[in-house]
Every structure is written in structure tokens, then in C-alpha cells.
Amino acid sequence: MxxxxxxxxxxxxxxxxxxxxxxxxxxxPGLRFTPVSMLVMAMLGCRTRDEVSLEAFQNLRQKFKNWEAVASASSDEVNDCIHRITFPKTYCIYIPEALRGIIRQQGKLSLDTLAHMTVGQALHSLQQHRGVGPKISACVLNFSTLQMRALxxxxxxxxxxxxxxxxxxxxxxxxxxxxxxxxxxxxxxxxxxxxxxxxxxxxxxxxxxxxxxxxxxxxxxxxxxxxxxxx
The missing domain is CATH 1.10.1670.10 (Helix-hairpin-Helix base-excision DNA repair enzymes (C-terminal))
Structure with missing residues (x-):
């Protein structure tokens, strides 16, 4: 790009x-999350106040052992944790699907390979996952520990x-x-x-x-x- x-x-x-x-x-500077955590946080934050999306994020972390567990969770289990965000019925499906997609793409639940791509390549790679658009993908690159120069x-x-x-x-x-x-x-x-x-x-x-x-x-x-x- x-x-x-x-x-x-x-x-x-x-x-x-x-x-x-x-x-x-x-x-x-803002808080730094790992790329996978930032992806979840950004999806929760779509049209949602920061305090509400952070609460939903913390609910997921408390209920599930790790993000792999969220990837295999049912939409109802995820919805119980995120029901206060703006689009809970949408993202209780999209979040597990995106996490499973990363596992299929990378062989494990990690986005560290994005660091070796150009910004354009990394944005494109992230947007292959359902529910991940330009804003969410840029959040992952810029706000996470990747700290890439996406806006x-x-x-x-x-x-x-x-x-x-x-x-x-x-x-x-x-x-x-x-x-x-x-x-x-x-x-x-x-x-x-x-x-x-x-x-x-x-x-x-x-x-x-x-x-x-x-x-x-x-x-x-x-x-x-x-x-x-x-x-």
C-alpha cells in the first residue's frame, strides 16, 4: 500500500x-494488548462505549481459560459475557469465528506473523476473517504490541x-x-x-x-x- x-x-x-x-x-499512549486480544477488544468496541466493551472483554477473560477456549465456545456462552455491547448477537458469532479462522490460517492462535508484512498486506490478511473490517484491522495493527503505522x-x-x-x-x-x-x-x-x-x-x-x-x-x-x- x-x-x-x-x-x-x-x-x-x-x-x-x-x-x-x-x-x-x-x-x-494507550494500553497495549497482544494482537489477538486487541482483535477481540476491537470487535467488542464496535459502536460501543469504551467502559462497556472493556467490561465485556474482562467477562470473557474471567469465564474462559484462554482465547482458544473462546474459539471453541458456543455463541450463547459468548453472548452471556458480552450482552451489554451494541451488537452482542452479531459478535458472539463473529468473535469465535475469527479466532477459529486465525487458527486455520496460522496453525495456532497467533497474529505475530503480521509483524513481517507491510501494513497493506497485514490489513488485507486480517480482513479475510468474518467481521473484521478496515477499522478493526487497523486497531489490531496500531493499538496492539505490533505497533504498526496503520491509521x-x-x-x-x-x-x-x-x-x-x-x-x-x-x-x-x-x-x-x-x-x-x-x-x-x-x-x-x-x-x-x-x-x-x-x-x-x-x-x-x-x-x-x-x-x-x-x-x-x-x-x-x-x-x-x-x-x-x-x-
Whole structure:
């Protein structure tokens, strides 16, 4: 996967990142899970508050001896542990299936081989498992102990990116994700993409909110085409 703009043009994410860092400061690094644990955590966190998904994760760890046991568990057993997340009936099926898929693919329940792939190859490999899309696969690469330079793009980031005209509304989801990933500057490390995700999420929750954005006081107002048109 290519991570530079055509003709060597500077990525607009550089200026965005600099302004957000100046406004919010550098975010503290998050907790590190193993890649398999991060996969489970990311699947539990789909449209679910962090505290609820963490509770479900801890419930699974307490009920089952290891992730291999979850892979062989019934959907009802898994659902008992994760029933408070947003899509329990979906992920009580998807999580065991994804874990079994890894075992079939790797011969054991491990994702360590991803460290030897490019980011694009690793994202593609993860997305072969049912229920694992671009966001979840990027979480595994960036937030786990792998610490690869994938950018986690959630609904907050997509809303910001559309208003900042990095993507177009009529593009399909996969194209939007590919275009955003290509904007990652070559000089960025995994810690930079993680910080960028956190900073844009803060911006989207405080200023670039759903509905009418709060452009007044936004640290990106003078850079943002939407902000300039709204004031």
C-alpha cells in the first residue's frame, strides 16, 4: 500500500496534526494488548462505549481459560459475557469465528506473523476473517504490541475528513479508507498515527460534531473549507 500523495505533495494531515497537537497537547499512549486480544477488544468496541466493551472483554477473560477456549465456545456462552455491547448477537458469532479462522490460517492462535508484512498486506490478511473490517484491522495493527503505522479511521474521523474535503461523500466506504491511509506521511511512525487518531477524535467530539459543527473556536477553522464557509 502506498502512503504518500502523488508527485510528492505534502500531506494535509501534517498541518492538521500540528495544529491539533498545539491545541490539545500530545496524547498519552494507550494500553497495549497482544494482537489477538486487541482483535477481540476491537470487535467488542464496535459502536460501543469504551467502559462497556472493556467490561465485556474482562467477562470473557474471567469465564474462559484462554482465547482458544473462546474459539471453541458456543455463541450463547459468548453472548452471556458480552450482552451489554451494541451488537452482542452479531459478535458472539463473529468473535469465535475469527479466532477459529486465525487458527486455520496460522496453525495456532497467533497474529505475530503480521509483524513481517507491510501494513497493506497485514490489513488485507486480517480482513479475510468474518467481521473484521478496515477499522478493526487497523486497531489490531496500531493499538496492539505490533505497533504498526496503520491509521484507525472511525465514524468521527470520516466526519472530519469529509468536512475537510479529504474524501467525498459519494465514495464507497473502502475507497474512503484507502484514500485516508494513503495520506499518512512517510515520516510518521506508529505512535504518530495513534496520536493522530486520538487528536481527531477529540476534535470531532468537541467541535466537528454530528449535525451542525461548532466551528467557532475550532483549532482547524482557518484551514477547513467547511469552517471558512460557515463563519
Amino acid at each position: 502506498q502512503y504518500v500523495l502523488d508527485f510528492g505533495a505534502p500531506s494535509p494531515l501534517v498541518g492538521v496534526h500540528d495544529r491539533l497537537t498545539a491545541h490539545y497537547g500530545i496524547p498519552a 484507525v479511521v472511525d465514524t468521527h474521523y470520516l466526519r472530519f475528513a469529509a468536512r475537510f474535503q479529504l474524501i467525498k461523500d459519494d465514495w464507497n466506504y473502502n475507497l474512503k479508507m484507502k484514500v485516508i491511509q494513503r495520506l499518512i506521511p512517510n515520516c510518521w511512525l506508529a505512535k504518530d498515527t495513534e496520536e493522530h487518531h486520538v487528536l481527531v477524535k477529540k476534535l470531532a467530539q468537541e467541535f466537528c460534531v454530528t449535525g451542525t459543527p461548532r466551528c467557532c473556536g475550532c483549532p482547524l477553522q482557518m484551514m477547513c473549507p467547511h469552517g471558512q464557509c460557515s463563519t
